[in-house]
Amino acid sequence: MTVKAIHGDLFTMVDDPALVGAAQSYIHIPDGTLVVESGHITAIGKRADIEPTLAASVEVIDHTGALITPGFIDTHIHFPQIDMIASYGEQLLDWLEDYTFPAEALYGDAVHAADAAEFFVRELLRNGTTSALVYGSVHAQSVDALFTAAHKRGMRMVAGKALMDRNVPKQVRDTAESGDKDSRMLADRWHGKGRLGYAVTPRFAPACSDEQLIRAGQMLKDYDGLLMHTHMSENVAEIKWVKDLYPDAKDYLDVYDRFGLLTSTSVFAHCIHLHGEEFQRLGEADAAIAYCPTSNLFLGSGLFNLGEAEKYGVKVGIGTDIGAGTSFSVLETIGEAYKVGQLRGQKLDAFKSFYLATLGGAKALNMESNVGTLEVGKEADFLVFDKTATPLLERRLKHCKTIEETLFVLSILGDDRAIRETWIAGERMHRRRPKSQLKG
Ligand code: GUN
Ligand code: ZN
Numbered sequence: 001m002t003v004k005a006i007h008g009d010l011f012t013m014v015d016d017p018a019l020v021g022a023a024q025s026y027i028h029i030p031d032g033t034l035v036v037e038s039g040h041i042t043a044i045g046k047r048a049d050i051e052p053t054l055a056a057s058v059e060v061i062d063h064t065g066a067l068i069t070p071g072f073i074d075t076h077i078h079f080p081q082i083d084m085i086a087s088y089g090e091q092l093l094d095w096l097e098d099y100t101f102p103a104e105a106l107y108g109d110a111v112h113a114a115d116a117a118e119f120f121v122r123e124l125l126r127n128g129t130t131s132a133l134v135y136g137s138v139h140a141q142s143v144d145a146l147f148t149a150a151h152k153r154g155m156r157m158v159a160g161k162a163l164m165d166r167n168v169p170k171q172v173r174d175t176a177e178s179g180d181k182d183s184r185m186l187a188d189r190w191h192g193k194g195r196l197g198y199a200v201t202p203r204f205a206p207a208c209s210d211e212q213l214i215r216a217g218q219m220l221k222d223y224d225g226l227l228m229h230t231h232m233s234e235n236v237a238e239i240k241w242v243k244d245l246y247p248d249a250k251d252y253l254d255v256y257d258r259f260g261l262l263t264s265t266s267v268f269a270h271c272i273h274l275h276g277e278e279f280q281r282l283g284e285a286d287a288a289i290a291y292c293p294t295s296n297l298f299l300g301s302g303l304f305n306l307g308e309a310e311k312y313g314v315k316v317g318i319g320t321d322i323g324a325g326t327s328f329s330v331l332e333t334i335g336e337a338y339k340v341g342q343l344r345g346q347k348l349d350a351f352k353s354f355y356l357a358t359l360g361g362a363k364a365l366n367m368e369s370n371v372g373t374l375e376v377g378k379e380a381d382f383l384v385f386d387k388t389a390t391p392l393l394e395r396r397l398k399h400c401k402t403i404e405e406t407l408f409v410l411s412i413l414g415d416d417r418a419i420r421e422t423w424i425a426g427e428r429m430h431r432r433r434p435k436s437q438l439k440g
Contacts (some may be wrong), residue, residue, distance in 0.1 A: 002037075002057070002058075002059050003035060003036070003037045003042070003054075003055070003057070003058045003059070004035070004036050004037075004058065004059045004060075004061060004426060005033050005034070005035050005050070005051075005054055005058050005059070005060050005061070006033065006034045006035075006036070006061045006063060006068065006382075006384075007031075007032070007033050007047055007060070007061070007062050007063060007064050008032065008034070008063035008064060008065070008066045008067070008068040008384065009028075009029075009030050009031070009032065009065060009066060009067045009068060010027075010028070010029040010030075010032035010033075010034060010044060010068050010374060011026065011027070011028050011029075011067060011068070011069050011354075011374075011403060011407070012026065012027050012069060012070055012358070012359075012373045012374035012375065013025055013026050013070075013351065013354050013355045013358055013359045013360075013372075013373065014026060014027055014359070014373055014375070015355075015359075016352075016355055016359075016360065017349070017351040017352050017355060018310045018352060022349070022351050022404075025351055025355065026351055026354075026403075027374075028403050029044070029045065029046055031046065031047050031048070031064070032044065032045065032046060032047055032050075032068075033045065033046070033047045033050040033051060034068065034374060034380075034382070035050065035054070035058075036380040036423075036426035037426070038426070039154070039379055039380055039425035039426045039427075040377060040378065040379055040380055040425075040426070041374060041375065041376055041377065041378050041379075041380050042376060043376060044374055044375065044376060063384050063420075063421075065387075066384050066385060066386070066387070066420065067384075067385040067387065067406070067410075068374070068382055068383065068384050068385070069354070069358065069374070069382065069383050069385070070130075070358040070359070070371065070372055070373055070374055070378075070381065070382055070383070071128060071129065071130025071131065071358070071371070071381035071382055071383055071422065071423070071424075072127070072128045072129045072130065072318075072330035072331070072357050072358065072361070072383070073129070073130070073131045073132070073317060073318075073330075073357065073358060073361030073362055073364075073365065073367075073371070073372065074124070074129045074131070074132040074133070074318065074319060074320050074330055074361070075132075075133050075267060075269075075288070075290040075317030075318060075319045075361045075364045075365060076133060076135075076229075076267070076269040076290035076292055076317075076319025076320070076321050077132050077133070077134055077135070077319060077320050077321060077322050077325075077328075078134070078135040078321065078322055078323060078324075079116070079117065079120050079134050079135065079136055079137075079142065079146050079159070080103060080104045080106075080107040080113075080116065080135075080136065080137040080142055081100060081103060081104070081322055081323025081324075082116060082119065082120055082123075082322065082323065083103050083106075083116070084099045084100060084102075084103040084323055085322055085323035085325075085326070086323075086326065087099040087323070090299075091235060091237070091299050091300050091301070092234055092235035092237070092238055092299050092301060092324075093235065093237055093238060093241075095299060095324065097169075100323070101168060101169050101171070101172045102169075102171075103323075104137040104138065104162075104172050105137075105169070105171035105172050107136070107137035107138075107139050107141065107142040108137070108139040108141060108142075108171075109141070110141040110144070110145065113137075113139070113141050113142045113144075113145035113146075114145045114148070114149075116145070117142075117145035117146045117148065117149040118149050120146065120149070121146075121149040121150055121153060121155070122430075123328050124155075124328065125153070125422045125424075125429050125430040126328070126416050126419065126422070126430055126432075127327075127328040127329045127330065127331075127415075127416045127419060128329070128330065128331065128383045128416075128419040128422050129320075129328065129330055129422075130155065130156070130371070130381035130382075130383075130422065130423075130424055131155065131156040131157060131158075131361075131362070131365070131367065131371055131381065132157055132158070133158045133159070133199060133227065133229055133267055133290070133319075133365055134146060134157065134158065134159040134160075135159070135160070135162055135201060135229070136159055136160060136161045136162060136201070137161070137162060137172065138161060138162050138163075138164050138172045138173065138174050138179075139161065140161055140182040140185065140186055142161065143159055143160065143161045143186050143190075144186070144189075146159050147159060147186075147189075147190045147193075147196055150196060151190075151193065151194050151195075151196060153424055153429050154194065154195060154424050154425045154427065154429075155195060155424055156195040156196075156197075156367060156370060156371055156379065156381065157195065157196055157197070158196070158197040158198065158199050158227050158229075158365060158367075159196075159198070159199060159201075160183065160186070160198055160199035160200055160201030160227075160229060161179070161182055161183060161186060161201060162201050162202075162203045163179040163183065163200075163201060163202045163203060163207075163208055163212055163216060164179075164202075164203040164207040164208060165179055165207070165208060165209050165211075165212045166206075166207060166208065166209050166212075167206050167207050168203070168207050176209055176211035176212040176214075176215055179212055179215070180212075180215040180216075180219065183198075183200060183201075183216075183219060184219060184222075186198060187219075187223055187226065191223065191225070191226065192225070195370075195379075195425070197225065197226070197227065197367075198223070198226055198227075199226060199227035199228065199229040199267075200216050200219050200220055200226055200227070200228050200229070200261075201228075201229045201230065202216050202228075202230045202261070203230070203231070204230055204231040204232070204238070205230075205232075205242050205245065205246070205252070205255045205256065206238065206241050206242060206245060210259075213256075213259035213261065214259055216228070216259065216261060217259045217260030217261055218260075220260065220261070220263060220265075221260070225265070225366075226265065227265045227266070227267060227365065227366065228261050228263060228265060228266040228267065229266075229267050229269075230256065230261070230266075230267075230268060230269070231268070231269045231270055232252055232253065232256065232268040232269070232270060232271055232274075233252045233253075233268075233270060233271050233272060233273045233274050233278070234269070234270035234271075234272055234273075234296075234299075234301050235272075235299065235301050235302075236273065236302075239252060239273055242255060251275070251277075251278055252274075252278070253268075253274070253278045253281060253282065256268075257281070262281070262282075262285045262287055263285060263287065264285060264286035264287065264366070265366050266285070266287040266288065267287070267288045267289075267290055267317075267364060267365065268282070268287065268288070268289055268290070269289075269290040269292060269319055269321065270289075270290070270292060270295075270296065270301065270304070271289045271291075271304065271309075272296060272301055272302040272303070272304050272305075273302060274305075274308070276308065276312070279308045279309060279311070279312040279314055280312045282309075282312065282314045283312035283313040283314045286315065287314070287315070288314070288315035288316065288317060288363070288364035288365070289304075289309055289314055289315070289316045289317075289364070290316075290317055290318070290319035290321075290364065291304050291306065291309075291316050291317070291318055291319060291337065291356065292304075292318075292319040292320070292321035292324070292325055292333075293318075293333060293336040293337040293339075293340045294320065294321070294325040294326045294327055294332075294333055294336050295319070295320075295321035295324035295325035295326075296340070297336065297340070298324055298325065298326050299324050303340050303343055303344050304340060305344065305346075306337075306341065306344075306346055306348065307344070307346045315360070315363050315364045316356060316360055316364060317356060317360050317361030317362075317363070317364030317365065318330055318333055318334060318337065318356045318357050318360075318361055319333075320333050327415065328416070329414075329415045329416050330357045331357070331410060331411055331414045331415060331418060331419075332414065332415045333357075334348075334353040334354070334356060334357050334411045335411045335412045335413075335414070337353060337356070338353065338408075338411065338412065349404070349408075350404050350405075350407035350408035350411060351404060351407070353407070353408075353411050354407055354411075358372050358373065359372040359373055360372075379425055380423060380425055380426035381423065381424055381425065382423050383419055383421065383422055383423070384419075384420045384421040384423075385410065385414075385418055385419065385420060386417070386418055386419070386420035386432065387406075387410075387418075389414065389417040389418040389420075390413070390417055390418075392413060393409070393410075393413045393414060393418065396409050396413060397409055397410075417432070419432065420432050
């Protein structure tokens with residue numbers, strides 16, 4: 001396998017700036033070289049130090065001056081919601097009934113699912129997302145299609161079929177027994193195959209019977225290394241519904257906890273309306289939150305309290321939550337997180353944003369020993385940015401004096417256009433078409 005050396009402006013987060021301070025949280029090598037071999041990073045350093053050590057056979061890729069960072073990690077996204085994204089006017093529960101469940105009902109058709117999976121994975125790569133935790137529909141076919149598309153490209157991806165056996169239309173309903181059987185069949189087929197992993201995926205407490213949640217907890221115990229992926233405390237009407245369904249539960253988190261679903265591999269999307277004790281229990285369990293700012297704004301769900309998550313040491317990653325979220329771009333999504341912080345009186349600096357988008361996300365998905373940073377031994381998933389992607393970006397970035405300012409401007413003005421290349425396991429999987437080929 002060929003060794004490749006990529007020259008560029010290398011930047012990676014290596015720790016949480018809220019814990020260690022900004023200066024200790026990142027590595028920046030402005031004129032650097034990244035060496036990759038057999039899908040992994042084998043060296044990283046100053047170009048002047050690395051270049052003389054390279055054999056003549058090494059393939060050199062010259063991105064001098066271009067920013068290179070780890071790939072983005074999307075900790076919460078729905079694959080079967082690409083055809084109803086941007087649906088008007090409703091908050092969570094009506095939005096699910098009116099738009100979401102009808103769209104997901106079509107994913108029992110393997111041809112439809114395969115076509116959508118190809119689009120979905122290409123869209124992830126175009127936006128610089130190299131790993132994701134993905135909801136399928138209730139149908140096993142949807143997850144087969146998604147894993148097939150991700151596996152073809154060698155992506156580190158985790159997904160699961162949605163478990164939903166009550167309070168949903170029959171076209172998207174399983175049973176406790178069939179949901180369990182399909183989940184185990186999918187995990188047997190895909191979990192640990194290449195870079196893929198399986199997530200036990202209860203839709204949310206109101207859509208799952210006790211029997212279904214008991215089986216979900218059992219499945220987590222029966223396999224090694226599964227994630228648990230669900231929604232929690234997103235919307236006020238949803239929370240009231242959960243309270244009506246479980247009047248003796250202490251709170252929403254307690255409902256999942258009593259079925260064995262609060263673990264160190266659990267990822268809870270949204271968590272907007274938690275109280276301090278719930279954050280504390282999440283932190284103690286080493287569970288994670290997927291913070292989905294565009295979705296939380298679009299559905300009018302509320303403003304996530306990142307400060308509380310930090311206070312209790314809860315792992316947090318960024319979720320685009322397509323199709324309630326409004327962009328596949330994690331870059332654009334951290335820009336929205338900044339604005340939510342402004343509304344909450346919580347400053348979100350660029351180092352923390354990029355931490356959430358990369359290493360924080362990797363930790364949330366328990367994959368930080370594989371991905372999330374540019375370090376020797378990690379899998380070579382990385383991005384090459386285009387600082388001239390738009391006239392405004394090009395103009396504004398010329399005035400940036402520090403890497404922090406550059407990252408911040410990228411997060412506020414950038415989107416898919418700012419991603420020039422996306423690399424998966426040392427192979428270029430996406431290259432943006434040259435501007436001359438673009439219309440307009
Ligand atoms: N809660 C249950 N299902 C969903 C979903 O598909 N999207 C969001 N945002 N919240 C949910
Ligand atoms: Zn969601």
